Amino acid sequence: MVDTMRAERFYVDSKTIAVEDVPVPEPGLGEVLVKVAFCGICHSDLSLINGTFPPQQPVVTQGHEASGTIAKLGPDVTGWAEGDRVIVAAGRPCLTCANCLRGDVANCLRLQLMAFAYDGAWAEYTVAQAIGLTRVPDNVPLEQAAILADAVSTPFGAVVRTGRVGIGESIGVWGIGGIGTHIVQLARLVGAVPVIAVDIKPAVLDRALELGADYAFEAATPRCGTRSPRSPTAASSMSRSTRSV
Ligand SMILES: [Zn+2]
Numbered sequence: 001m002v003d004t005m006r007a008e009r010f011y012v013d014s015k016t017i018a019v020e021d022v023p024v025p026e027p028g029l030g031e032v033l034v035k036v037a038f039c040g041i042c043h044s045d046l047s048l049i050n051g052t053f054p055p056q057q058p059v060v061t062q063g064h065e066a067s068g069t070i071a072k073l074g075p076d077v078t079g080w081a082e083g084d085r086v087i088v089a090a091g092r093p094c095l096t097c098a099n100c101l102r103g104d105v106a107n108c109l110r111l112q113l114m115a116f117a118y119d120g121a122w123a124e125y126t127v128a129q130a131i132g133l134t135r136v137p138d139n140v141p142l143e144q145a146a147i148l149a150d151a152v153s154t155p156f157g158a159v160v161r162t163g164r165v166g167i168g169e170s171i172g173v174w175g176i177g178g179i180g181t182h183i184v185q186l187a188r189l190v191g192a193v194p195v196i197a198v199d200i201k202p203a204v205l206d207r208a209l210e211l212g213a214d215y216a217f218e219a220a221t222p223r224c225g226t227r228s229p230r231s232p233t234a235a236s237s238m239s240r241s242t243r244s245v
């Protein structure tokens with residue numbers, strides 16, 4: 001196994017990024033080393049670079065939407081083997097707060113965000129807690145699995161857990177970008193009717209209709225101050241054909 005790897009590094013002081021050779025991280029207790037196959041680009045990665053997202057480390061490797069294969073097991077890891085295809089959780093519980101000590105790690109009081117509080121996966125390897133891994137079936141390509149880590153799991157939590165959207169309930173989605181596009185699809189999967197998409201870009205509204213939205217509306221913009229429905233008739237006929245598939 002090699003000792004060094006290439007990794008993207010973001011420097012807060014100069015707001016610059018560089019690709020550098022750094023040591024391959026060593027998995028600690030309960031952790032695994034993952035050979036990164038793919039890692040998405042999240043808007044929050046870009047927000048860290050342009051300064052709108054507050055930095056948590058002076059230098060950090062970015063990227064928190066990663067898929068790959070396990071390259072090495074740390075001490076006390078059970079249930080996983082080298083070569084297993086996995087998605088890495090985009091954050092890690094502290095394991096020391098009151099909730100973590102009760103075993104309620106999902107509600108950790110000091111949750112650390114991958115690629116902000118600790119090094120991410122725009123690198124050849126990344127270290128992850130074994131308890132945060134998700135197994136990827138052989139029939140799911142790793143390039144598709146990577147976005148499940150954030151761009152799909154976050155809207156899944158919003159629709160299924162937080163919103164508890166049910167069959168026949170109406171849902172409005174403002175902003176049909178990476179997250180919103182998946183909210184539209186997940187809302188459709190759980191049986192929401194109608195699914196209403198709102199955005200300022202016609203192209204993403206057309207995409208929302210193709211992916212299962214019943215209606216799509218252009219949001220009023222501060223510039224023109226008008227609201228223009230996007231042909232509800234065409235929208236509903238398109239949604240009927242989508243639903244019949
Ligand atoms: Zn993200």
Ligand SMILES: [Zn+2]
Nearest residue numbers: 094097100108
């Ligand atoms: Zn905790």
